[in-house]
Amino acid sequence: MSTSQTQPAGYEKYHVPESSSLAIRATIGLVGSVFGGGLVLNNMTFGSGDAGAAKWVLTIGLIIFVATLASWFRTTIRENLQGINSGQLKHSYVLGMFWFIFSEVMFFAAFFGALFYVRTLAGPWLAGEGEAGRMNELLWPGFEFTWPPMITPQEAVGGTDVQPIANNGTFTTQGQSMSFAEASAWYAWLPLWNTLILLSSSFTVHVAHTGLLAGNRSKFNLWLGISVALGMIFVALQALEYYEAYAHFGLTLNSGIYGSTFFMLTGFHGFHVFMGMTMLLIQLIRSLKAKHFTASDHFGFEASSWYWHFVDVVWVFLFLFVYIL
Amino acid sequence: MGDHSHGPAKGLSRWLFTTNHKDIGTMYLWFSFAMFILGGAFAMIIRAELFQPGMQLVEPGFFNQMTTLHGLVMVFGAIMPSFVGLANWMIPMMIGAPDMALPRMNNWSFWILPPGFLMLASTLFMEGGAPAFGWTFYAPLSTTYAAPSVTFFIFAIHALGISSIMGSINIIATVMNMRAPGMTYMKMPLFVWTWLITAFLLVAVMPVLAGAVTMMLMDIHFGTSFFSAAGGGDPVLFQHIFWFFGHPEVYIIILPAFGVVSQIIPAFSRKPLFGYASMVYATAAIAFLSFIVWAHHMYTVGMPVAGELFFMYATMLIAVPTGVKVFNWVTTMWQGALSFETPMLFSIGFLVLFTIGGFTGLMLSIAPADFQYHDTYFVVAHFHYVMVAGAVFSMTAAVYYWLPKWTGKMYNESMGKIHFWISFVGFNIAFFPQHFVGLAGMPRRIPDYALQFADFNMMSSIGAFIYGASQILFLYNVVATIVGGKTVSDEKVWDGAEGLEWTVATPAPYHTFEVPPKIDPAHAHS
Numbered sequence: 001m002s003t004s005q006t007q008p009a010g011y012e013k014y015h016v017p018e019s020s021s022l023a024i025r026a027t028i029g030l031v032g033s034v035f036g037g038g039l040v041l042n043n044m045t046f047g048s049g050d051a052g053a054a055k056w057v058l059t060i061g062l063i064i065f066v067a068t069l070a071s072w073f074r075t076t077i078r079e080n081l082q083g084i085n086s087g088q089l090k091h092s093y094v095l096g097m098f099w100f101i102f103s104e105v106m107f108f109a110a111f112f113g114a115l116f117y118v119r120t121l122a123g124p125w126l127a128g129e130g131e132a133g134r135m136n137e138l139l140w141p142g143f144e145f146t147w148p149p150m151i152t153p154q155e156a157v158g159g160t161d162v163q164p165i166a167n168n169g170t171f172t173t174q175g176q177s178m179s180f181a182e183a184s185a186w187y188a189w190l191p192l193w194n195t196l197i198l199l200s201s202s203f204t205v206h207v208a209h210t211g212l213l214a215g216n217r218s219k220f221n222l223w224l225g226i227s228v229a230l231g232m233i234f235v236a237l238q239a240l241e242y243y244e245a246y247a248h249f250g251l252t253l254n255s256g257i258y259g260s261t262f263f264m265l266t267g268f269h270g271f272h273v274f275m276g277m278t279m280l281l282i283q284l285i286r287s288l289k290a291k292h293f294t295a296s297d298h299f300g301f302e303a304s305s306w307y308w309h310f311v312d313v314v315w316v317f318l319f320l321f322v323y324i325l
Numbered sequence: 326m327g328d329h330s331h332g333p334a335k336g337l338s339r340w341l342f343t344t345n346h347k348d349i350g351t352m353y354l355w356f357s358f359a360m361f362i363l364g365g366a367f368a369m370i371i372r373a374e375l376f377q378p379g380m381q382l383v384e385p386g387f388f389n390q391m392t393t394l395h396g397l398v399m400v401f402g403a404i405m406p407s408f409v410g411l412a413n414w415m416i417p418m419m420i421g422a423p424d425m426a427l428p429r430m431n432n433w434s435f436w437i438l439p440p441g442f443l444m445l446a447s448t449l450f451m452e453g454g455a456p457a458f459g460w461t462f463y464a465p466l467s468t469t470y471a472a473p474s475v476t477f478f479i480f481a482i483h484a485l486g487i488s489s490i491m492g493s494i495n496i497i498a499t500v501m502n503m504r505a506p507g508m509t510y511m512k513m514p515l516f517v518w519t520w521l522i523t524a525f526l527l528v529a530v531m532p533v534l535a536g537a538v539t540m541m542l543m544d545i546h547f548g549t550s551f552f553s554a555a556g557g558g559d560p561v562l563f564q565h566i567f568w569f570f571g572h573p574e575v576y577i578i579i580l581p582a583f584g585v586v587s588q589i590i591p592a593f594s595r596k597p598l599f600g601y602a603s604m605v606y607a608t609a610a611i612a613f614l615s616f617i618v619w620a621h622h623m624y625t626v627g628m629p630v631a632g633e634l635f636f637m638y639a640t641m642l643i644a645v646p647t648g649v650k651v652f653n654w655v656t657t658m659w660q661g662a663l664s665f666e667t668p669m670l671f672s673i674g675f676l677v678l679f680t681i682g683g684f685t686g687l688m689l690s691i692a693p694a695d696f697q698y699h700d701t702y703f704v705v706a707h708f709h710y711v712m713v714a715g716a717v718f719s720m721t722a723a724v725y726y727w728l729p730k731w732t733g734k735m736y737n738e739s740m741g742k743i744h745f746w747i748s749f750v751g752f753n754i755a756f757f758p759q760h761f762v763g764l765a766g767m768p769r770r771i772p773d774y775a776l777q778f779a780d781f782n783m784m785s786s787i788g789a790f791i792y793g794a795s796q797i798l799f800l801y802n803v804v805a806t807i808v809g810g811k812t813v814s815d816e817k818v819w820d821g822a823e824g825l826e827w828t829v830a831t832p833a834p835y836h837t838f839e840v841p842p843k844i845d846p847a848h849a850h851s
Contacts, residue, residue, distance in 0.1 A: 022429050035444060110540075132629065169553060171550050
């Protein structure tokens with residue numbers, strides 16, 4: 001080798017693990033999950049309706065997947081505690097988390113894009129507006145577009161008898177939308193409470209971080225615990241809202257594009273809140289049980305808190321574009 | 326936690342459990358070649374059916390499955406993983422890093438691919454057959470009228486997307502964090518630059534594709550109506566989301582190819598790359614523009630005229646940075662001490678044929694003209710000039726160029742040159758006539774055609790068979806090199822080659838740059 005082998009001053013060795021079975025185990029879990037999930041869905045939609053043995057493929061796949069992720073994170077935490085990680089390696093994790101969150105932003109962008117497209121372009125066209133709406137008379141006579149929609153195009157022309165659609169094609173408008181309805185009963189409007197809860201939890205996570213930076217573990221634990229509790233309340237209220245939607249509002253996944261965008265946006269957001277809350281909870285347990293984290297070394301917590309701020313920001317957009325406007 | 330001085334583990338566990346960027350790169354390269362053969366076999370079936378007018382060999386439904394799987398396997402299975410494999414092998418060696426930034430995740434990115442493609446290929450044997458709606462899987466064919474196999478197709482796309490996102494996060498972290506001291510951004514080899522920008526595109530658009538297939542899944546199984554007008558959605562919405570992914574995707578495929586050619590042409594011209602900085606800025610400009618041109622795939626869908634005009638002019642703008650690149654490569658060769666070894670031949674083949682593909686792209690960008698070209702064989706000819714003569718030729722050049730460094734063996738030069746000429750001639754016989762039948766109105770994705778297209782189609786099929794057969798020669802040459810090629814031990818295999826990868830031993834040791842190399846501050850980019 002012609003390159004100089006002398007170690008530059010201050011260079012810390014970058015740890016490259018010798019070999020690892022984590023990737024293979026994670027792959028088995030992932031493939032089991034998606035293959036089992038595909039079988040379950042196909043049985044449900046195209047088959048007898050009974051998931052059969054496929055649900056066990058899905059379940060076992062998910063268990064392996066989650067267990068592998070857990071042991072993966074445990075491995076990295078232990079490496080850090082053993083002092084294996086150089087500053088450079090730690091920065092790789094920082095970059096990894098940052099770009100992961102960026103990819104999540106783009107995932108939500110697809111669903112927000114769908115919402116904006118339908119509300120500003122496709123909806124009015126279906127109702128006959130402009131050049132693109134010329135087919136309205138022929139295809140969907142009588143359909144008028146509002147947001148939230150009062151009627152689906154299928155209903156406007158006489159329902160499934162007149163306009164049958166293959167694969168689950170019955171679209172029935174909701175009885176009541178999730179928009180802010182009555183000013184006098186503002187306190188009963190769940191999204192408002194959810195907004196307050198999630199915004200405060202972002203603040204409490206920040207307070208917990210200041211406690212950690214000041215070396216005050218009890219302050220850190222207290223405020224992190226509050227954040228986790230707020231996250232749990234949010235998820236519970238979201239579940240309550242879904243129950244209301246299905247049981248009382250007639251708002252379901254089949255409620256045309258309004259139900260589709262509402263449930264997919266809030267559903268994926270709720271799932272991300274659940275993930276973020278789980279991440280924060282694990283950090284809390286680490287701090288309580290094992291006294292992990294120091295004022296200068298606490299990336300597990302920091303990454304989770306970034307994720308938490310991210311789901312918070314997504315919620316602000318959701319609140320604005322799904323519930324208010 | 327042993328030290329890293331020893332070599333690889335023995336047996337299968339080496340490959341299953343590896344964290345080594347060279348092992349993982351090798352697996353990516355072999356996997357992508359296997360997919361290239363599989364996708365090529367699908368293409369041979371397509372060309373055999375189209376050899377003569379009338380229905381010859383296969384059912385129309387199966388023909389549709391072939392066009393669909395050919396596109397999916399080539400894009401997601403052959404071209405993308407091949408460049409990821411190259412990135413794995415070369416980026417750490419080019420920037421003086423001991424490995425990729427996140428080695429375990431690197432292994433995971435690879436190992437998702439084989440079962441993912443197994444799942445995709447298994448749809449061929451399912452009730453209702455494999456997906457048959459084209460590689461662009463437009464709704465409502467892929468939603469309202471979906472066969473059960475589409476569910477597995479969707480999950481396969483999810484799995485490949487996860488793999489791509491992790492792979493690209495890894496590349497970004499490696500390039501941003503693992504460069505040897507003194508290796509500033511503007512000293513990085515252009516291959517590293519193009520991959521950094523490609524990885525950014527991947528992280529930005531693969532999640533959007535995941536969103537699109539998730540909406541499909543919900544429409545099929547849970548009665549949502551994203552892509553059904555009856556519920557207030559819009560099938561055209563699918564096209565917008567798909568192409569918001571799909572257009573950057575074509576640059577994801579071609580940018581690393583630009584990077585490869587930017588390494589090889591200077592090496593065999595014995596001159597530094599002309600206009601290094603402008604190459605970097607042009608790559609970034611292409612990446613930026615790729616986000617605002619997607620609807621040029623949808624001119625005939627019934628967009629408002631203002632939309633057509635915006636996307637037309639934005640698309641034409643891409644010709645400017647692309648032109649900068651083409652002129653820079655030509656100027657690099659200008660007054661160089663040229664020699665024409667196989668990598669250089671494939672690179673020049675790339676340069677000529679990619680430029681033709683670029684010009685037909687410019688023709689297609691003109692909205693009123695596209696009304697005639699849309700969904701004809703002219704489009705097929707265009708994107709095969711950029712995908713095959715662009716991406717695949719450059720990938721082939723890369724294999725010949727770095728194979729001696731990887732294996733310590735020299736390939737058979739005359740066999741390489743024969744491979745190039747058969748490929749070059751076969752490719753042009755296959756795809757050049759498709760411009761003519763396309764302009765005359767022959768639609769793509771149809772198993773039969775009008776009689777007047779018969780001669781050109783027969784030529785096209787013969788060319789395709791020649792090009793396909795030439796890949797067997799390629800495989801033979803590579804295997805023969807590995808098994809019994811002439812040993813090379815010079816660190817610098819090519820006298821004109823520049824870059825850190827040529828400073829390590831040949832063949833490259835299992836671990837390189839465990840201690841960062843010293844970068845000469847005065848040294849120009851490589």
